Amino acid sequence: MRSEQILVVDDEKRIVENISLFLKREGFQTTGAYDGDEAVRIFKQQRFDLVLLDVSMPGMNGYETMEHIFDIDEDAMVIIITGNASVESAIRALKIGAWDYLKKPFEYADLIKTVKNALFQKELVADKKAVSARLEASERQYEYMVNNSPDLIFTLDKNGCFTFMNHQFEKVLGFSRKDLIGTGFKNILHEGDISKASAL
Incomplete structure (x- = not known):
């Protein structure tokens, strides 16, 4: 029935x-x-x-x-x-x-x-x-895991600019997320490391 x-x-x-x-x-x-x-x-x-x-x-x-x-x-x-x-x-x-x-x-x-x-x-x-x-619950769980991971996690766009970084990245390196989003990865490197990063 x-x-x-x-x-x-x-x-x-x-x-x-x-x-x-x-x-x-x-x-x-x-x-x-x-x-x-x-x-x-x-x-x-x-x-x-x-x-x-x-x-x-x-x-x-x-x-x-x-x-x-x-x-x-x-x-x-x-x-x-x-x-x-x-x-x-x-x-x-x-x-x-x-x-x-x-x-x-x-x-x-x-x-x-x-x-x-x-x-x-x-x-x-x-x-x-x-x-x-x-899906929303899964995304929240994933976001929580990424932001609370002990690893430094970040993403770059095709131009090598930051699109995301987790809390650990900010904590360890001392950079603010709002200051780095949209800027180039090379901006946080020491001058001697830029050539190494370019080869990646």
Whole structure:
């Protein structure tokens, strides 16, 4: 059984029940809400992988509800359900942050396809963030090891100018990193050693 949680929001109970039935047949877990206020209240209490949100509801409409949802979770995945699929309504929904929209009445197959595509996209984004986080942690570890190494570590560009030096380099040789970055390696050598360095 799938573990994805989907919040279905529509002021028509029949629509909420039908959509929930279709989704449950595919193994999704669903929760229903019948107005914007209820949807926001439920969303505060529980995180959902996806929100199916009707635009035209009494009180707080779908656009306003979506804004509140993004205030709670900026990474929320929302699909708008609308009976008025005009260019203007679609643009407004996408500008707020909707991933896609469905026009009523829609086919069961279109609903499931759109939901699965949205969840797949959400998974890709989550995987990318996880990889970035691991890479960042690895870079921090590498930087720590280099800067705390007892060895003198430095890098030069193709012109022989310093681009990096670790703390030990500064400590042992007595040079300031900010003074040497961008200057030539030869500048720190004694005159008699320059010819030796040029031969390297």
